[in-house]
Amino acid sequence: MERMFGLLIILGVLWAGIEFYTKGDQAFGGMFASADAPAAAEDAPWAGERAGARLRGGHDERGDRMERALGE
Numbered sequence: 001m002e003r004m005f006g007l008l009i010i011l012g013v014l015w016a017g018i019e020f021y022t023k024g025d026q027a028f029g030g031m032f033a034s035a036d037a038p039a040a041a042e043d044a045p046w047a048g049e050r051a052g053a054r055l056r057g058g059h060d061e062r063g064d065r066m067e068r069a070l071g072e
Helices: 002-030 039-043 049-072
Strands: none
Touching: none
């Protein structure tokens, strides 16, 4: 019985962690969001979008350097 109880606690903590990781302050309907948080925080890009933008920017910079080096 203790094992089942421990397993349920572990699963609950994992589920809550995934909710906070994927939804941020708006997890669980925003129950844990602070009242003084700016509204623009909801519109901020998530980490995957920021990483993708930096990757695209680096790829574009590399292409520009290659064009300058080749003289095309």
